[in-house]
Amino acid sequence: xxxxxxxxxxxxxxxxxxxxxxxxxxxxxxxxxxxxxxxxxxxxxxxxxxxxxxxxxxxxxxxxxxxxxxxxxxxxxxxxxxxxxxxxxxxxxxxxxxxxxxxxxxxxxxxxxxxxxxxxxxxxxxxxxxxxxxxxxxxxxxxxxxxxxxxxxxxxxxxxxxxxxxxxxxxxxxxxxxxxxxxxxxxxxxxxxxxxxxxxxxxxxxxxxxxxxxxxxxxxxxxxxxxxxxxxxxxxxxxxxxxxxxxxxxxxxxxxxxxxxxxxxxxxxxxxxxxxxxxxxxxxxxxxxxxxxxxxxxxxxxxxxxxxxxxxxxxxxxxxxxxxxxxxxxxxxxxxxxxxxxxxxxxxxxxxxxxxxxxxxxxxxxxxxxxxxxxxxxxxxxxxxxxxxxxxxxxxxxxxxxxxxxxxxxxxxxxxxxxxxxxxxxxxxxxxxxxxxxxxxxxxxxxxxxxxxxxxxxxxxxxxxxxxxxxxxxxxxxxxxxxxxxxxxxxxxxxxxxxxxxxxxxx
Amino acid sequence: xxxxxxxxxxxxxxxxxxxxxxxxxxxxxxxxxxxxxxxxxxxxxxxxxxxxxxxxxxxxxxxxxxxxxxxxxxxxxxxxxxxxxxxxxxxxxxxxxxxxxxxxxxxxxxxxxxxxxxxxxxxxxxxxxx
Numbered sequence: 001x002x003x004x005x006x007x008x009x010x011x012x013x014x015x016x017x018x019x020x021x022x023x024x025x026x027x028x029x030x031x032x033x034x035x036x037x038x039x040x041x042x043x044x045x046x047x048x049x050x051x052x053x054x055x056x057x058x059x060x061x062x063x064x065x066x067x068x069x070x071x072x073x074x075x076x077x078x079x080x081x082x083x084x085x086x087x088x089x090x091x092x093x094x095x096x097x098x099x100x101x102x103x104x105x106x107x108x109x110x111x112x113x114x115x116x117x118x119x120x121x122x123x124x125x126x127x128x129x130x131x132x133x134x135x136x137x138x139x140x141x142x143x144x145x146x147x148x149x150x151x152x153x154x155x156x157x158x159x160x161x162x163x164x165x166x167x168x169x170x171x172x173x174x175x176x177x178x179x180x181x182x183x184x185x186x187x188x189x190x191x192x193x194x195x196x197x198x199x200x201x202x203x204x205x206x207x208x209x210x211x212x213x214x215x216x217x218x219x220x221x222x223x224x225x226x227x228x229x230x231x232x233x234x235x236x237x238x239x240x241x242x243x244x245x246x247x248x249x250x251x252x253x254x255x256x257x258x259x260x261x262x263x264x265x266x267x268x269x270x271x272x273x274x275x276x277x278x279x280x281x282x283x284x285x286x287x288x289x290x291x292x293x294x295x296x297x298x299x300x301x302x303x304x305x306x307x308x309x310x311x312x313x314x315x316x317x318x319x320x321x322x323x324x325x326x327x328x329x330x331x332x333x334x335x336x337x338x339x340x341x342x343x344x345x346x347x348x349x350x351x352x353x354x355x356x357x358x359x360x361x362x363x364x365x366x367x368x369x370x371x372x373x374x375x376x377x378x379x380x381x382x383x384x385x386x387x388x389x390x391x392x393x394x395x396x397x398x399x400x401x402x403x404x405x406x407x408x409x410x411x412x413x414x415x416x417x418x419x420x421x422x423x424x425x426x427x428x429x430x431x432x433x434x435x436x437x438x439x440x441x442x443x444x445x446x447x448x449x450x451x452x453x454x455x456x457x458x459x460x461x462x463x464x465x466x467x468x469x470x471x472x473x474x475x476x477x478x479x480x481x482x483x484x485x486x487x488x489x490x491x492x493x494x495x496x497x498x499x500x501x502x503x504x505x506x507x
Numbered sequence: 508x509x510x511x512x513x514x515x516x517x518x519x520x521x522x523x524x525x526x527x528x529x530x531x532x533x534x535x536x537x538x539x540x541x542x543x544x545x546x547x548x549x550x551x552x553x554x555x556x557x558x559x560x561x562x563x564x565x566x567x568x569x570x571x572x573x574x575x576x577x578x579x580x581x582x583x584x585x586x587x588x589x590x591x592x593x594x595x596x597x598x599x600x601x602x603x604x605x606x607x608x609x610x611x612x613x614x615x616x617x618x619x620x621x622x623x624x625x626x627x628x629x630x631x632x633x634x635x636x637x
Binding site: 268 | 587588589591592593594595602603606607608621625627628
């Protein structure tokens with residue numbers, strides 16, 4: 001057991017880095033190396049493991065300082081190429097978020113594109129407005145800027161480099177456009193994100209070497225870990241980092257704007273972290289393989305925070321291109337780029353080998369026991385229960401069409417849920433169905449002959465927003481509200497939605 | 508060779524494709540077709556040597572025919588090799604090679620356009636659109 005106490009100091013590692021003698025390997029090489037050499041020998045041999053990831057990181061953005069105009073302006077509302085930036089900072093400071101969309105080009109251009117354009121050396125139009133004050137008399141300004149014109153352009157990303165990310169599938173019968181990309185109906189494909197074996201936090205899940213002040217690769221520049229990222233949840237295996245770097249030193253090779261169709265704008269960015277191999281624990285954690293990193297395969301067809309997991313799946317399976325679900329082979333797509341992740345890890349390896357980057361232990365640790373919480377909601381949004389119509393007029397499936405017509409007239413409704421002998425919902429007929437049956441008299445005489453058997457339903461607990469989505473999607477104006485056994489307990493019609501206005505919910 | 512055939516159905520519902528097959532004897536593979544009450548568009552695949560005769564026959568029956576020289580094209584300056592296109596393509600046009608670079612098997616493409624929608628980086632396009 002003496003070997004497990006063996007250690008290598010960060011000073012020794014940095015001495016080797018400065019001398020150009022450090023042995024640096026990328027994280028994907030480490031598992032093979034440890035298998036070949038054994039843990040003790042790997043510790044002696046390897047000084048630094050470099051990691052990398054390149055993918056969509058929505059929680060990204062940058063601080064800019066424009067310098068003062070003459071006469072000066074205290075900018076209150078700010079647009080860069082028609083993308084609004086935050087106006088709540090000092091006079092000529094702003095923060096632009098990657099996902100903010102252009103007021104003119106919508107999801108085809110956003111904050112991420114402004115950042116990429118600046119880095120690419122393109123000109124960006126700044127427009128700003130102000131009330132005007134004694135010290136800042138100017139009220140409007142419009143000017144074309146290059147990145148070099150700004151005093152500072154500091155990328156500061158509140159949540160980057162997710163340790164791993166759940167994979168996505170769609171069991172509904174329609175295409176979903178999500179931040180996990182295009183999900184084909186009927187489990188037609190699987191999409192996933194993350195660099196697996198190369199991912200920075202997966203190589204140091206206990207956050208021993210990754211914390212505040214640690215130097216990193218960010219968008220092609222030498223940046224730094226600020227500390228834990230937003231929604232950081234390392235206790236559950238979903239750690240995140242807040243990172244920063246100088247945009248003026250970044251490269252378009254590692255900073256790319258993107259649009260997820262039907263979702264919006266996001267920023268693809270390359271992040272890499274060098275991990276000093278100081279002891280056996282780090283040897284073990286950096287020997288992690290794709291097979292060891294498991295995520296849930298979630299059904300994005302369920303519009304809830306708690307999406308059900310179809311199965312567990314690891315990165316080796318995801319990257320193989322095919323994952324088996326319930327005996328069926330389903331093709332996978334990565335949203336992040338493994339080639340670019342390797343490029344990041346290799347570039348970082350070059351920096352360390354050439355002594356361009358030395359290593360630093362965290363000045364403040366990130367607490368590995370942290371776990372993310374859901375939102376505390378003091379007021380719950382309206383549910384179907386709050387607005388549904390409890391007066392249900394229904395009809396039996398064996399009744400005559402004429403009886404249905406009479407009920408529709410008497411009940412002053414356009415939708416009749418159809419129930420079987422056990423009182424359970426089996427279909428629905430509308431005024432349209434009955435008019436059609438009357439106008440084209442044929443063989444149909446009973447309700448069951450003309451009813452629609454595929455009924456879109458809701459439940460009492462369903463949030464109204466979800467129910468409204470169903471109405472819109474199916475282009476219908478009413479749905480039966482059912483219980484677990486499929487008894488119709490109420491109806492929800494477009495008219496009931498009027499109750500939201502002026503009531504408790506929308507004032 | 509792939510041909511994009513557009514025809515109007517207003518002047519009666521002539522079975523254009525069937526008629527061309529019958530009269531020319533060329534076996535036409537319909538890869539994609541959208542047909543509604545007033546018009547239709549079909550992407551067909553035929554042997555290269557039959558291109559002229561099929562084109563002329565279709566035109567004589569009132570269809571407009573366009574030869575599609577290219578399938579989907581990947582703009583390498585925009586592509587980051589993520590692979591979002593790989594699983595959405597119904598014809599397995601895309602794959603990642605051993606260096607994790609996205610490769611295109613253009614000949615398999617039927618220009619359905621699904622990958623263009625799925626690509627986060629606008630790196631895929633039809634040549635005909637330019």
